Amino acid sequence: MIATEQVSSLSIGIVLFPNVTQLDFTGPYEVFAKLPNVQLYLLAETPEPIRSDCGLTFLPDTTFAQAPALDVLFVPGGPGINAKMEDEKFLNFLKTQGKQARYVTAVCTGSLLLAGAGLLQGYRATTHWLSLDLLEILGVETVAQRVVIDRNRITGGGVTAGIDFGLALAAELFGEAIAQEIQLKIEYNPQPPFNSGSPQTAPAAVLARVTNASQNFQEIRRQIVQRVVTQL
Amino acid sequence: MIATEQVSSLSIGIVLFPNVTQLDFTGPYEVFAKLPNVQLYLLAETPEPIRSDCGLTFLPDTTFAQAPALDVLFVPGGPGINAKMEDEKFLNFLKTQGKQARYVTAVCTGSLLLAGAGLLQGYRATTHWLSLDLLEILGVETVAQRVVIDRNRITGGGVTAGIDFGLALAAELFGEAIAQEIQLKIEYNPQPPFNSGSPQTAPAAVLARVTNASQNFQEIRRQIVQRVVTQL
Numbered sequence: 001m002i003a004t005e006q007v008s009s010l011s012i013g014i015v016l017f018p019n020v021t022q023l024d025f026t027g028p029y030e031v032f033a034k035l036p037n038v039q040l041y042l043l044a045e046t047p048e049p050i051r052s053d054c055g056l057t058f059l060p061d062t063t064f065a066q067a068p069a070l071d072v073l074f075v076p077g078g079p080g081i082n083a084k085m086e087d088e089k090f091l092n093f094l095k096t097q098g099k100q101a102r103y104v105t106a107v108c109t110g111s112l113l114l115a116g117a118g119l120l121q122g123y124r125a126t127t128h129w130l131s132l133d134l135l136e137i138l139g140v141e142t143v144a145q146r147v148v149i150d151r152n153r154i155t156g157g158g159v160t161a162g163i164d165f166g167l168a169l170a171a172e173l174f175g176e177a178i179a180q181e182i183q184l185k186i187e188y189n190p191q192p193p194f195n196s197g198s199p200q201t202a203p204a205a206v207l208a209r210v211t212n213a214s215q216n217f218q219e220i221r222r223q224i225v226q227r228v229v230t231q232l
Numbered sequence: 233m234i235a236t237e238q239v240s241s242l243s244i245g246i247v248l249f250p251n252v253t254q255l256d257f258t259g260p261y262e263v264f265a266k267l268p269n270v271q272l273y274l275l276a277e278t279p280e281p282i283r284s285d286c287g288l289t290f291l292p293d294t295t296f297a298q299a300p301a302l303d304v305l306f307v308p309g310g311p312g313i314n315a316k317m318e319d320e321k322f323l324n325f326l327k328t329q330g331k332q333a334r335y336v337t338a339v340c341t342g343s344l345l346l347a348g349a350g351l352l353q354g355y356r357a358t359t360h361w362l363s364l365d366l367l368e369i370l371g372v373e374t375v376a377q378r379v380v381i382d383r384n385r386i387t388g389g390g391v392t393a394g395i396d397f398g399l400a401l402a403a404e405l406f407g408e409a410i411a412q413e414i415q416l417k418i419e420y421n422p423q424p425p426f427n428s429g430s431p432q433t434a435p436a437a438v439l440a441r442v443t444n445a446s447q448n449f450q451e452i453r454r455q456i457v458q459r460v461v462t463q464l
Contacts, residue, residue, distance in 0.1 A: 023258060
């Protein structure tokens with residue numbers, strides 16, 4: 001926890017890329033924006049609008065080249081990570097920021113990008129359930145848990161885990177009371193209408209359909225991961 | 233539930249306005265975008281970018297004037313509803329679409345806008361916990377429940393309730409199996425790190441701080457609601 005007097009302005013950088021999953025970062029963003037004295041940066045390689053995988057488009061406010069030294073580096077996931085796993089310029093930005101950031105964080109398959117930049121090896125971490133085995137291939141000790149905190153690495157599971165992650169990070173940075181206030185403001189009292197949110201609880205037929213539909217995509221991702229791991 | 237063969241393309245309109253709370257609609261958006269055969273419209277009065285209350289900016293894709301007859305009308309909330317509660321042009325758009333839409337829906341204080349347009353009177357509905365009494369003043373039978381379905385009116389509680397709402401609407405439109413698949417894809421297996429997400433569960437001191445901090449704003453909103461109710 002950071003004493004409030006130390007924090008004139010805490011910088012949180014959200015790393016965007018084409019085909020990012022928007023809820024991976026819009027969930028945490030709602031939490032981050034309610035923290036006292038933070039400066040949020042929507043970062044991307046160029047100032048061009050970033051189209052998320054489901055169509056919503058976002059305007060970065062800062063390019064990688066113009067980004068300040070971040071206190072918190074945050075990387076969301078999405079289908080677009082496939083291209084970024086082998087993008088040296090992108091990975092170098094994560095490496096540079098990750099070396100000096102106070103917290104190095106990710107949600108969903110953003111963890112694969114952190115691992116691709118060599119920032120999660122030697123740490124326990126998590127990712128979207130469909131890609132846990134790929135994070136393992138990258139040499140990360142994976143934990144099938146909603147939010148994993150290992151020293152200054154904080155990672156969350158798939159997509160909606162970003163809200164749990166955001167609140168956990170809020171508590172790390174400013175203490176539980178601030179995190180609890182934000183939880184109340186955003187009425188985060190979840191009541192999913194179904195119990196299908198994890199491979200352990202989803203009906204078998206639902207799990208089979210989702211797994212089968214993602215098989216080709218996950219196979220391509222596996223091949224990328226296998227190339228990346230030889231470069232680490 | 234709508235049979236798939238009937239749905240060549242189901243139109244869902246998301247109504248934006250300045251100072252909307254982005255997670256009110258980015259949560260449901262992630263769910264909507266994964267539905268089969270839907271066309272999503274980010275609607276606003278003008279094509280100008282819409283700045284949300286926490287800073288994220290969105291580009292509407294369709295103006296009110298150009299919007300098609302919507303199958304689903306969806307209204308998020310946020311501080312910006314105050315100005316829209318007395319904006320005749322805005323309310324007329326909701327009235328026109330609400331009269332013919334198959335589903336008339338809202339999350340958070342978007343319900344106050346629906347009520348301001350006369351679309352929730354005679355229905356049971358919900359809103360953000362801080363504004364439940366204001367929805368009552370507008371002549372709506374309020375229910376302190378995460379998601380309320382009353383005939384073709386579907387409303388959700390504050391901010392993060394949009395995800396529960398989105399899945400409930402997905403099930404209404406396309407059946408439980410589709411909703412469960414989406415829940416699994418977005419790993420919606422929430423595990424809030426604290427139990428502070430509702431006024432019933434939040435620590436007393438946390439509830440007091442949030443309630444006190446919102447007092448002036450809620451008083452202004454109450455005055456608006458009291459003016460609006462005389463016009464209904």
